[in-house]
Every structure is written in structure tokens, then in C-alpha cells.
Amino acid sequence: MPTCPDPFERAPRADLQGAASAGWLRLPPPSLQGALVALLGRDTSTLPLSSAQRLSHFPASPLVTISWYRGLDVGLIARGEHGHVWQAFGAPVVISGTQSHPCVSWAPTTGAGYMACFNADAAQALFGLDLAAIQDRFVPAGKVIGDEFAPLWDALHASADDDVLAVLETHLGRRWQALQGRESAQASLRQLGRNWVERLAWQAQDWARVHSARHVERRIKSFSGRSLREWQSLVRTEGLFFAARDRHDTGQPFDWAALALDEGFADQAHMSRMAKRITGFSPTEFAQRFIEDESFWMYRLWV
Numbered sequence: 001m002p003t004c005p006d007p008f009e010r011a012p013r014a015d016l017q018g019a020a021s022a023g024w025l026r027l028p029p030p031s032l033q034g035a036l037v038a039l040l041g042r043d044t045s046t047l048p049l050s051s052a053q054r055l056s057h058f059p060a061s062p063l064v065t066i067s068w069y070r071g072l073d074v075g076l077i078a079r080g081e082h083g084h085v086w087q088a089f090g091a092p093v094v095i096s097g098t099q100s101h102p103c104v105s106w107a108p109t110t111g112a113g114y115m116a117c118f119n120a121d122a123a124q125a126l127f128g129l130d131l132a133a134i135q136d137r138f139v140p141a142g143k144v145i146g147d148e149f150a151p152l153w154d155a156l157h158a159s160a161d162d163d164v165l166a167v168l169e170t171h172l173g174r175r176w177q178a179l180q181g182r183e184s185a186q187a188s189l190r191q192l193g194r195n196w197v198e199r200l201a202w203q204a205q206d207w208a209r210v211h212s213a214r215h216v217e218r219r220i221k222s223f224s225g226r227s228l229r230e231w232q233s234l235v236r237t238e239g240l241f242f243a244a245r246d247r248h249d250t251g252q253p254f255d256w257a258a259l260a261l262d263e264g265f266a267d268q269a270h271m272s273r274m275a276k277r278i279t280g281f282s283p284t285e286f287a288q289r290f291i292e293d294e295s296f297w298m299y300r301l302w303v
Contacts, residue, residue, distance in 0.1 A: 004077050012294060045111050056105045060279075065115050066141065067116075077105070089138055089140070095138070128146065
């Protein structure tokens with residue numbers, strides 16, 4: 001088993017050898033809007049990355065993701081009895097449920113990896129997933145999704161980067177449109193989390209007409225993997241990241257106290273607790289790593 005670095009080890013952003021970026025993010029085609037949130041890809045096969053530069057940090061998230069790899073054996077870093085250990089996924093396609101805590105992945109080599117990010121309720125409908133069963137887990141796709149999707153996995157592995165969206169649309173577009181009964185409207189990335197929570201709140205209100213408050217709470221958690229209050233906290237913290245990125249891009253200083261009030265937190269301490277719960281870092285350290293660290297590549301694509 002390869003020896004992994006400490007998950008909090010820092011490493012500078014990679015020398016891209018003249019390329020604009022090693023990663024990319026694409027929004028969904030019209031037929032998958034409302035289901036697919038974004039498609040991300042990253043190819044480091046030609047980059048001389050150090051062990052720490054092959055770390056990838058991911059936040060707590062309300063999304064369900066499908067990941068697949070080429071030339072990579074990826075896995076999570078977990079705390080073991082004698083320190084941190086690397087646990088390989090050991091599958092060509094991996095499903096991850098909604099995540100209540102941040103996580104760190106690592107690979108012993110460079111290569112290419114892809115993530116298709118779905119709204120949780122849409123993934124549940126498209127693939128017949130039990131959201132509670134995959135919450136906070138990374139599971140081989142074959143264990144939780146039926147064999148009828150095997151052609152999709154094969155096509156994803158065989159497709160070039162520019163063809164991946166078309167593959168997803170071919171295999172999932174008609175199915176999603178049939179489930180919707182109408183074409184979905186596109187939303188920006190910063191609105192998608194809010195839209196999901198709004199839909200969940202409407203569902204809770206509908207259930208409350210015939211069920212007790214306690215029963216509604218249990219149904220929400222069974223349906224979505226966590227409570228409505230937890231979803232609301234997660235989306236509020238995501239809004240903080242977008243607001244901070246706006247300040248950074250316009251050259252403004254990070255006024256954390258003002259950002260806390262603007263984004264609906266009780267105070268700066270409350271904001272800091274939630275940011276650390278979602279990302280594993282305080283707002284100040286997160287901002288520094290976002291700007292400087294290679295392992296924060298996914299955040300830079302998303303926010």
C-alpha cells in the first residue's frame with residue numbers, strides 16, 4: 001500500500017507547463033438541466049506533481065457525484081490506528097452520496113479524473129439510489145446502481161474529454177425529461193443549492209399537512225440523507241464562499257465580520273464554525289489555501 005502524505009500538508013500550485021489549466025468545469029446541456037449540476041475534469045498525466053500536490057480537498061456537499069478515472073488509483077485518506085492511511089476506492093466508477101464533512105483524496109500517480117455532480121433528488125430518481133444508504137460514503141457504482149447503467153460507464157471511460165457531456169446526455173437525457181415531464185430551467189452554480197433546499201422545504205410543508213412535525217423530520221432525513229436545518233446551514237455556508245470569491249476578484253479585503261452578517265450568520269464566530277465544519281479550515285486559512293495550494297483545484301473550478 002503506497003504511503004500517503006499528511007492530508008493537511010501544503011504544496012504550491014503546479015507548474016502547468018504552459019497550459020492554461022489542468023482542470024475544467026462544464027455546465028449541463030438543456031436536456032439535463034435540473035439534474036446534472038456540473039461536470040468537472042482534471043488531467044495531470046503530463047505534470048510532475050509531488051506527493052502533496054496529488055492531494056485533493058473537497059467540501060461537505062449536498063450533491064451526489066459519479067466519479068471515474070483513467071490511469072489513476074484514487075482513494076480517501078482516513079485516520080488509522082497509527083496515523084493517516086490511504087484507502088483506495090478499488091472501482092472504475094464510484095458513487096458518493098451527500099457529504100456532511102470535508103474529505104481529502106490522494107493518488108500515488110498522476111492521471112485523469114472526472115466528476116459528474118447531480119442534485120440529490122435527481123440522482124435518486126435517475127438511478128434509483130437510496131440517499132440515506134450512500135450518505136457520507138464512496139461506493140462502487142455496481143453495488144448501488146443496476147446493471148442497466150453498465151453501457152453508460154463503458155461509454156464514459158471510452159469517451160474523449162470533449163465528448164463526455166454528449167455521452168451523459170445520450171444515456172440520461174430522455175430518462176430525465178421523462179421524469180420531469182418538462183424542460184428544466186438553468187440556474188447558476190451559486191443558486192443550485194438554494195433551489196434544492198427550497199424544493200425540500202416545499203416537500204416538508206406538503207407532508208406537514210398530514211403528518212406530525214417529528215414524522216416530517218424523519219421523512220426529510222430518510223428522503224434526503226439529512227435534516228432540513230442541516231441542508232440550510234450547508235447552503236448558507238456555500239453562499240459565503242461565492243461572496244468571498246467576489247471580493248477577491250474585485251481586489252477587496254476579506255471583511256469576515258461583514259460577510260458573516262451579509263450571508264445570514266449570527267456573527268463571525270458562527271460563520272467560522274460553519275466554514276470549518278464544511279471545509280475543515282477557518283475562513284482565513286481557507287482563503288489562503290484557495291489562492292496558493294494545488295490541492296484546492298476543485299474549489300477554484302467551482303467557486
